Amino acid sequence: MALVAVTASIAASDASERKIVIENMQFTPATAIAKAGDRITWVNQDLVAHTATANGAFDSGPIAPGHSWSAAKLKPGRYVVACTLHPTMKSTLLVE
Secondary structure, eight states, rough: OOOOOOOOOOOTTOEEEEEEEEEEEEEHHHHHHHHOEEEEEEEEEESSSSSOETTTTOOOOBBOOOOOEESSOOOEEEEEEEEEEEEEOOOOOEEE
């Protein structure tokens, strides 16, 4: 699995979208880096529903196969993202 790091400078008004794919019972990339204000979208390409949940900061609820869910304007910090339906599925989202 590739580690995706976003290193380009982005002004707060130039928010971008970052995509995290859910497939084969894992989040890809396992560690994603985004800028504050970016829209983060989890795309479920797996055969079953999953969630993208981070320590009370956000909770997607079940994302059905073939669907997606987005969070926007996250505060800077380190978010441990897990699937509440499959507790072994975890990833890290770093918002700068």
